[in-house]
Amino acid sequence: xxxxPIPGSKQPDITPPDVEPEEFTEDGEVIEEIEGQAxxxxxxxxxxxxxxxxxxxxxxxxxxxxxxxxxxxxxxxxFSLASGTVKAVDGVSFQLNHGEALGIAGESGCGKTTTALSxxxxxxxxxxxxxxxIKLMGIDLVQKTETQLKRYRxxxxxxxxxxxxxxxxPVQRVRDQIAEPITERLGESPKAARKRxxxxxxxxxxxxxxxxxxxxxxxxxxxxxxxxxxxxxCDPAVVIGDxxxxxxxxxxxxxxxxxxxxxxxxLGLSLILITHDLSVIAETCDRVMVMYAGRxxxxxxxxxxxxxxxxxxxxxxxxxxxxxxxxxxxxxVIPGSPPDLRNPPPGCRFAPRCASAMAVxxxxxxxxxxxxxxxxxxxxxxxxxxxxxxxxxxxxxxxxTTTEVS
Amino acid sequence: xxxxxxxxxxxxxxxxxxxxxxxxxxxxxxxxxxxxLTDLEVHFPIRGGAIDQIFRRVRGVVRAVDGIDLTLRRGExxxxxxxxxxxxxxxxRVIVKLTRQTGGRVDFDGRDVSDLWxxxxxxxxxxxxxxxxxxxxxTLNPKQTIHDFVAEPLEVxxxxxxxxxxxxxxxxxxxxxxxxxxxxxxxxxxxxxxxxxxxxxIAGALVMDPEVIVADEPVSMxxxxxxxxxxxxxxxxxxxRGLTYLFITHDLSLAWVIADRIAVMYLGKIxxxxxxxxxxxxxxxxxxxxxxxxxxxxxxxxxxxRAKRTxxxxxxxxxxxxxxxxxxxxxxxxxxxxxSVEEPxxxxxxxGQQAACWLAEPDVxxxxxxxxxxxxxxxxx
Numbered sequence: 001x002x003x004x005p006i007p008g009s010k011q012p013d014i015t016p017p018d019v020e021p022e023e024f025t026e027d028g029e030v031i032e033e034i035e036g037q038a039x040x041x042x043x044x045x046x047x048x049x050x051x052x053x054x055x056x057x058x059x060x061x062x063x064x065x066x067x068x069x070x071x072x073x074x075x076x077x078x079f080s081l082a083s084g085t086v087k088a089v090d091g092v093s094f095q096l097n098h099g100e101a102l103g104i105a106g107e108s109g110c111g112k113t114t115t116a117l118s119x120x121x122x123x124x125x126x127x128x129x130x131x132x133x134i135k136l137m138g139i140d141l142v143q144k145t146e147t148q149l150k151r152y153r154x155x156x157x158x159x160x161x162x163x164x165x166x167x168x169x170p171v172q173r174v175r176d177q178i179a180e181p182i183t184e185r186l187g188e189s190p191k192a193a194r195k196r197x198x199x200x201x202x203x204x205x206x207x208x209x210x211x212x213x214x215x216x217x218x219x220x221x222x223x224x225x226x227x228x229x230x231x232x233x234c235d236p237a238v239v240i241g242d243x244x245x246x247x248x249x250x251x252x253x254x255x256x257x258x259x260x261x262x263x264x265x266x267l268g269l270s271l272i273l274i275t276h277d278l279s280v281i282a283e284t285c286d287r288v289m290v291m292y293a294g295r296x297x298x299x300x301x302x303x304x305x306x307x308x309x310x311x312x313x314x315x316x317x318x319x320x321x322x323x324x325x326x327x328x329x330x331x332x333v334i335p336g337s338p339p340d341l342r343n344p345p346p347g348c349r350f351a352p353r354c355a356s357a358m359a360v361x362x363x364x365x366x367x368x369x370x371x372x373x374x375x376x377x378x379x380x381x382x383x384x385x386x387x388x389x390x391x392x393x394x395x396x397x398x399x400x401t402t403t404e405v406s
Numbered sequence: 407x408x409x410x411x412x413x414x415x416x417x418x419x420x421x422x423x424x425x426x427x428x429x430x431x432x433x434x435x436x437x438x439x440x441x442x443l444t445d446l447e448v449h450f451p452i453r454g455g456a457i458d459q460i461f462r463r464v465r466g467v468v469r470a471v472d473g474i475d476l477t478l479r480r481g482e483x484x485x486x487x488x489x490x491x492x493x494x495x496x497x498x499r500v501i502v503k504l505t506r507q508t509g510g511r512v513d514f515d516g517r518d519v520s521d522l523w524x525x526x527x528x529x530x531x532x533x534x535x536x537x538x539x540x541x542x543x544x545t546l547n548p549k550q551t552i553h554d555f556v557a558e559p560l561e562v563x564x565x566x567x568x569x570x571x572x573x574x575x576x577x578x579x580x581x582x583x584x585x586x587x588x589x590x591x592x593x594x595x596x597x598x599x600x601x602x603x604x605x606x607x608i609a610g611a612l613v614m615d616p617e618v619i620v621a622d623e624p625v626s627m628x629x630x631x632x633x634x635x636x637x638x639x640x641x642x643x644x645x646x647r648g649l650t651y652l653f654i655t656h657d658l659s660l661a662w663v664i665a666d667r668i669a670v671m672y673l674g675k676i677x678x679x680x681x682x683x684x685x686x687x688x689x690x691x692x693x694x695x696x697x698x699x700x701x702x703x704x705x706x707x708x709x710x711x712r713a714k715r716t717x718x719x720x721x722x723x724x725x726x727x728x729x730x731x732x733x734x735x736x737x738x739x740x741x742x743x744x745x746s747v748e749e750p751x752x753x754x755x756x757x758g759q760q761a762a763c764w765l766a767e768p769d770v771x772x773x774x775x776x777x778x779x780x781x782x783x784x785x786x787x
Contacts, residue, residue, distance in 0.1 A: 037719050107629040108600075219721050220490075249489040249656060254700035254717045276629065279659075279702035302706045320630045321704040322659040324686060331663060333638060334631035337599055 036221075037255050040205030040262065047203075050268040051099075060151060064138030069270055070096040070119075070238060075132035077111075077118045084342035088114040088127070090294040093368075096238065101264060101271040103281030103302070105317075106291035109338055112274045115291070116240050119272075120157050121149055136238075154181045158231040160224075162243035167227060168215040174226045175201065175211030181233045200229040204259060221252035228259065232267070240272045245280065257284050278321055282306055290314045293339050293349035300374030310376045310387070313350045348379065356380060356389070437480030440515055440618060440650055441501065446474050447509030448496050452726060468725045470496040472674035473510070475752070478618070483644065483651045485661035485682070487697075488671035491722050497671070498620045498654045502537040503528055529563055536611035540623035542603035546595040552579070553591040556609050563614075574613055581646070582609035583639050601632035608639070615647075622654045637664055658701045662686050667758075670694045673733045674725055676752065680759025690761035692716075692740045732764070740765060 059065060077089040089111040096102050104112045117123050119134055121141065134141045136156055141149065161167040169177055178200055179193035188196065198208040204225040206218075215223055224244060231239050241260065245253040261284055264271050273285055281288050282302060289299040290313065298311040309315045319332035336353040339345055345352055351361035360379050368377045371387030380389035448471040451464040458465065471493040478484050488494040499505035500512065503522065511520045514531070522531060539545045546555060556578055560571045579587035582605040595603055604624065611619055621640070625633040641664060643649055655661055661668050662682060669679040670693065678691040689695045696716040718737045723729060729736050735745035744764050752760040753767050 035720075037717065107631060221721050249722070250658065250697060250700055251489060251718050252721060253702075254715065258717055277702070278704045282704050282706045283702045306704060306706050317630065318704050320634045322663040323703040323705055324659040324662045324698060324701045325703045325705065328663060328682070331634040331637065333634045337601070337632075 035207050035210070036205045036225075037258065038205075039202060039207060040225075040259055043202045043205075044262050044266050047266055049266060059137065060139060060156075062139050063136075067135065067138030068095055069098050069100075069137060071133075071135045072115075072119070073133045073135070075115065075118060075134065076130045077114050077123065077127055078130050079124070079127045081126070081342070086341045087294050087344060088341060089118060090341075090344075091132075092291070092294075092296055093132075094289055094296070094299060096270050096272060098237075099264070099268055099270055100287065101261075101273060101285040103273045103275065103285035103288045104291060105275060105278050105281055105288060107276060107317075107338065109293075109341070110291040111294040112291050113242055116159065116242050116272065116274050119238075119240065120153050120159060122153075122159075150185070154185045154234040154236060156236055157238045157240065158234070158236045160227050160231045160239065160241045160244045162246050168223060170215055173212050173214060174206075174218065178211070178226070178230045178233050181230070185234050197229070197233070200232055201226070203232070203263070204229045205255075220248055221255060224248060224252075224256055225259065228256070228263070232263070235267075236269075238270045238272065240274065242274045243276070244273070246275065246277070253280075260284065278306075278318060279323075290317065293344060294341055295349060296368065296375065296377060297350065298374065298376045298378075300372075300376075304372060304374050308374075310371070310374060310381065310389075311350075311378050312354045312356050312380070316355075348377070437482065437650075439477050440480045441476070441478035441652075442513040443474060443476040443497070443501075443510065444513070445510040446471055446476070446497070446500060446507055446512065448493070448500060448505060449508045466726045469674050469728055470725055471500070471507075472725075472728065474671075474674070474676050476669060476676065476679070478650060478652055480617075480650050481644065481648055482666045483641075483653055483664055485653045485655060485665035485668045486671060487655055487658050487661045487668055489656060489722055491673070491725055492671040493674040493725070494654045494656075494671050495622055498537070498622050498652060501618075501652060502535055502620050503531065504537070532559075533563065533565075533614045534616050535618045535620065536614055536616040538607055538611050538619060538621040538624045541627055542600060542607050543595075543627070545607050546603055548595055550594075551591065552584075552593050552595070552598075552606050555595075555606060556613050559610065559614050565614075574615075575609075578609040578613035579606070581612055581643065582606070583635070584609065599632075600628055601635065604628060604632075604636055605639070608636070608643075612643070612647075616649070618650045618652070620652045620654070623656070624653075625660070626655070626657065640664075658686070658697050659703070670697065673722060673728055675733060675762065677734065677763070678759070678761045679752070680755075680761075681757065684757050684759045688759075690755050690759065690766045691734075691763045692738050692765070693718075693734050694761075696739070732762070 072095070073093045075089055075092045076087070079086040079088055092111070092115055094102070104115060106112045114123070114127070118129055121129070129142050132142065136152060141152060144152070168174065175194060175197045178197035179190065182188050182193035182196055183190055198211055201211045202208055206222055206225050206229070210218070210222070215226070218226065244260070245256050248256065257280065260271065263269060273281060275281060285302050287300065288302050288305050290297045290305070290311065292313050298305055298309065298314045305314065306318065309318050316332050316334045320334065322331060334353055339349055339352065345362060347360070347362045347364050348354070348366050351357045354361065358379060364379070366377045366379045368375050369381055369385070371381065371385070381387060450468040450470055452466040452468060453459055453463065454465050474497065486494045486497060496505055500507050506523070507520065511518060513519065514535070519531060522528060553575060556575045557571055560566060560574060565571065566574065575591070576587040579590055584590045584602065584605050595606070598606065624640070625636050628636065640651065644651065653661065653665060665682045667680060668682045668685040670677045670685065670691070672693050678685055678689060678694045685694060686698055689698055696718050699714055699716045716739060720737055731746040731748055732738070732741070732750055735741040738745065750762050750764045750767070752762045754760050755766050
């Protein structure tokens with residue numbers, strides 16, 4: 001097991017030039033029978049633990065070693081359409097620490113994917129970051145040119161996309177696709193890159209020789225594993241998973257989530273998991289950020305937010321999910337539909353659908369306030385509030401103890 | 407590997423929602439049998455290419471549905487749950503007569519309908535049994551107005567006068583929650599949201615006034631909040647119109663919320679079937695147990711609860727290469743010798759629950775608990 005290589009060192013002794021990697025053995029004598037989880041487990045077992053935040057690469061020159069890993073402040077990403085400007089992300093701030101897993105949740109159109117794509121600036125051509133900063137170790141990525149960004153994509157931040165079938169090149173062997181960023185970004189020789197691609201495939205539970213397969217020859221789960229291997233190609237500090245398990249069967253989903261978790265702990269990765277499925281976040285993340293219509297509704301530790309949701313939207317969303325491990329219950333309906341982001345409501349964007357809405361909600365944008373480490377943007381929690389709602393919500397709303405105010 | 411424990415604090419994630427859970431299947435009186443599938447088989451031949459086609463050569467057989475017995479009772483919601491390739495969709499298609507079975511028999515309302523295939527014969531049948539597809543974006547014709555889509559089955563079947571047809575279209579749309587219907591009649595699918603489209607699809611099924619609706623993943627393309635509205639609509643329609651549903655889904659949690667009974671399929675066979683409460687709370691087949699254990703819940707795990715998950719290795723084999731004996735045995739954590747040789751039938755384990763597992767066999771099972779591997783390994787009979 002030679003993974004992980006020492007970054008920056010390209011001495012020939014790391015990959016002995018005469019030894020052909022195993023994947024070239026014909027009618028292989030040593031064909032590994034195990035694959036999937038067992039292989040990933042065995043490979044991970046053999047690796048030394050890497051503490052969270054241990055750098056694989058020299059810090060970028062302008063980096064501040066004391067800065068948090070990733071700080072996003074007041075991010076605004078807008079799309080220009082013929083019919084107007086869509087404020088897909090409209091003032092989003094959050095922080096990601098070393099070794100942490102942050103889940104971004106919300107329904108379609110809430111801006112969670114746009115937020116993720118903004119982080120690495122791979123937005124569609126009609127989208128633009130109009131305001132805000134994305135500071136990776138203190139370096140603002142928003143200000144970087146395309147060329148300068150190359151230093152950060154793959155090596156610092158990489159993405160696992162949802163549809164592995166669409167994200168992988170159908171006419172290139174999986175191994176070669178994984179090797180490509182290694183040669184391109186790290187300047188490794190093609191041979192060394194292929195060797196490392198093989199190591200990575202084993203790490204995610206794909207037998208090395210299966211790397212010769214084309215994407216269509218792999219099953220859905222295997223393709224998603226290959227996508228993860230590719231995201232790890234340049235040993236990044238942050239991996240973003242954009243609905244990485246959405247199209248998969250529940251058992252395969254469990255396998256992939258288990259793999260991501262093992263990789264995170266073993267490699268000291270930080271993870272941003274974007275999904276519409278709060279259940280997945282509950283099981284894999286440390287913190288959760290619930291988005292609604294381009295803004296943050298609530299953000300905090302998974303334990304706190306799931307056990308004591310404060311924002312009415314979080315409450316409704318949580319009770320719209322079936323819980324197989326609890327009693328059968330009727331699911332909540334959230335009446336109405338999300339607002340048109342070309343012309344969002346002036347106050348709280350959830351107000352038109354909110355059962356606890358007050359007069360102020362449709363006029364004033366609620367400020368984000370923090371209680372017990374949970375950030376919530378809702379008028380129920382006023383300036384002097386201690387984290388309990390200041391008004392009595394209607395009986396069918398879900399809330400903790402309340403104090404009557406007009 | 408017996409009953410998965412329910413954490414005592416499992417209800418914490420349920421923030422005050424009233425626990426007016428859907429009635430237990432035992433409470434909801436089971437109606438008369440409306441569908442009965444007996445030893446149903448759907449095998450697809452694998453042909454390599456044009457030459458094979460010409461010479462009718464067969465290179466193998468995909469056993470999509472491989473001998474299932476299933477009854478559907480009037481007024482119930484039966485969820486057919488399985489991973490991709492389990493044969494759940496094929497079973498649904500046989501019921502609505504879109505796929506021809508290769509073996510077995512289908513009875514509908516006391517009549518053998520296995521050989522009902524001519525368009526004329528199917529007309530009456532299709533009025534009574536309707537299908538809802540998964541993807542509302544694909545189901546609707548982008549060039550057809552909502553009115554034309556919903557009215558089409560009436561026109562094709564020559565039902566009623568033009569006036570009666572209009573009235574039925576309006577009623578179906580309003581029943582499907584598109585009120586007032588006049589706002590929607592002349593619109594095109596692209597003018598509607600995803601949830602509204604699926605309502606149109608439901609209206610298209612309702613307009614025939616069917617008795618049975620086969621719903622194939624009707625909500626899996628939709629957002630959670632919209633999903634709930636549609637599930638509620640479907641359950642309300644059951645009350646109002648006395649509908650019977652075969653609800654096909656890959657999501658066990660969803661089945662848990664809406665179904666009276668759950669049937670779990672794996673590689674073309676039913677592994678376990680019974681009242682939802684029993685199948686989820688005390689699953690007897692190791693496959694069901696594993697599925698329940700990995701189904702995520704919106705409830706962060708507390709220390710130690712993580713260990714209870716049983717993640718099966720590998721993926722479902724393809725239906726052209728079904729393992730010998732119990733088809734689940736290569737992935738089964740509790741498999742023993744007999745499992746690789748002999749296929750277990752569905753054993754009755756009480757309370758209307760049946761499990762296809764040797765561990766559930768009345769002689770072997772002890773006090774309703776699966777035996778540990780060692781003591782159960784009595785060898786093949």
